[in-house]
Amino acid sequence: MDRHLHGSRRRRGTASRQPANSLAFVEMMQRFLSVFLLLQSILGTRSLDSWPKNFATAPQNSAVSLECGSGLQDVKWTDTNDKVKASGTTSLRFTSVDQPDAGLYNCWSGGEVVTSTYLFIDVSSLHPTSPISCIADSYLHSRLRCNWTQTLQETPHLIRARAGRGSSDSDWIEVTMIKEGVVTFELEFPRSCLYGEEDLAFTVYLEAVNDHTYVSDNRTMFLRNIIKPGHPENLQIQRLQPGEFHINWTYPSSWARPHSYFPLLFHLDLQFSNNKTNRTLKEQHLTITGRLKSVRIKCRDLYYNSEWSDWAEIATRRHSY
Template identity: 25%
Template sequence: MFPSCLNAEAFEGNEELNSQHPSSSDGFSDFGTRTLFPPHLRAKFQLQLQPEAPQATMSHLLCALLSLLSFAALLESAQWKLQENVFVIDSRWDAEAPATMVELSCDSPEEAVLWRKDSSPFQEGKQRGKTLRVAVKELPDGGNYSCVSQESLRVLSSSLLLIARIGPDGTILRDILKSFQEPKTFLKCEAKNYSGVFTCSWMTENNPHVKFTIRSLEGPQGDVSCSTPVAVTEGALTTYTAQCHKENFCPFAEEHQPIDILLEAIDEVLYENYTASFFIRDIIKPDPPQCQHVATNGTVTWTYPRTWSTPNSYFPLTFKVKVKSTRRHRYQVYDTEEQWVQLPPGPAEVWVQARDRCYLSSWSSWSSLCR
């Protein structure tokens, strides 16, 4: 029985593969293209399983490249539209660079209008007329520019100008987020299994009022959707998390196109963005194993995490067992692919952690104390 997201016809007509597939002694484990397959059959199986992989991969790469180039082109322009009535001004962050001249138009049939900035009368440049030219250089130059009726003072239209500080190398200067220590990154994404669901996290320090948007770099046309970020504050540090889901993700198939995530941060008028690109297999971090039983003879057993992908024969885990002798106060760590370990005589404390056996992704956190 093959999962619906795999092409079962790839096995037809392959006598070598069909004859060896049922035997686990030859290195097979259920179905798929994970590294449990013998290398000489793995390559052959991949080609048959994905007969159009080269073209599909090229198409995906071209699509991703165009998305990245489009995004880069936006950053290269002096000003660009973030969303309706919201614009980002790329400001060269050095004293010698000139200001960017921005032209704003009042979207109203009324002719007699006044301009305001952040609800206060605009004191610089042309105050009357339906077109306003303003020099944008420093953060105080950003804000909400609105035109109002000269007669009724009713707001007719408005534009929010955000500022992205551009460094000497042409990239955005980034100060809003605080870096994680391990791994050293601003935007960290992890998946508990191969369902296509993953969680992205980021942190701020002494800055709890920043507004964030996280989405696929491909925009609404992408196949990744993310929830609204949730914030948890402890002291000066605020950690944000968002759950994302890659649509139609097949856990049994090889990944050919990375997921590209864009995080946008707005702190009043300051704009920054952060990106992450990864395959699901590279961000896997299982939940800790569940300790099951500690026998009187010193045998400790555990089970796979409930959140881990199934079947376990296709998604095997490897384990580390940390044992602390309560008498000698020393630690020993054992590596095993079994779900049990025999402890030496004497009282001890035991913890277990797990990692995907097929890919060198992250280890889980240690389990709760088994004994």
């Protein structure tokens, strides 16, 4: 009998602990949910995956107003987390913005969203960047190849660039290539007639954002100052007789035509059996004597002292002396 009662007490003790365990689990889940909601309110529920159709920028600690329009009734503003920020006004005003203020703001009227504006903190002046650098391989039908080094503490989620000349601007293109902080991109060159003196510069613009910050950069330049031709092509060595060779090549296929109007200057490194020399000339051929082993060649604009092209692949002689 005592054993039976003792066993009953043990079972009742086990049963009495079960509600306590369930209560502890509920309390733990409530704490977890509270922390999750707190983080959600701080960090926001959305992350940028495309450029906002409408956005505003403001330097840190500056004042800014977001506008909704005029003549609207029953107006309210909500933030990224659908929290009401203002009511009864078509202007949402910030007296001193900081990163927690960044995000999407919706203006509502009559229960419908009238405008959506994403607010970024403009840190362009706080994060100096290296200048945008570009090169082009031709004066006509050219593409600009550009680099930009970003110095934001957080890697930008979105980057875009465009080029413009005068009142003519190209469309924004999205840039995705980032390697060790260097952004590389290509742009269509703003069209112009370059059979005369170039008197109008063009500008390359770049913008980058993450969820909170915005940075912009631009550089104005003349095409003639960033030309870097492609390397010469079809470099060949022909043996005329023992100890005499004829070397010829062609213009880069990407170079502007007619070549008589856009001439190039060529530089050759000549490697002989016992010495090395070089030649610089305008022609597309050269005859030399000696125990030639190999040749390499590069080129640049004849008139504007452009950057030299990369070296073409080395050509070696195929015949005996």
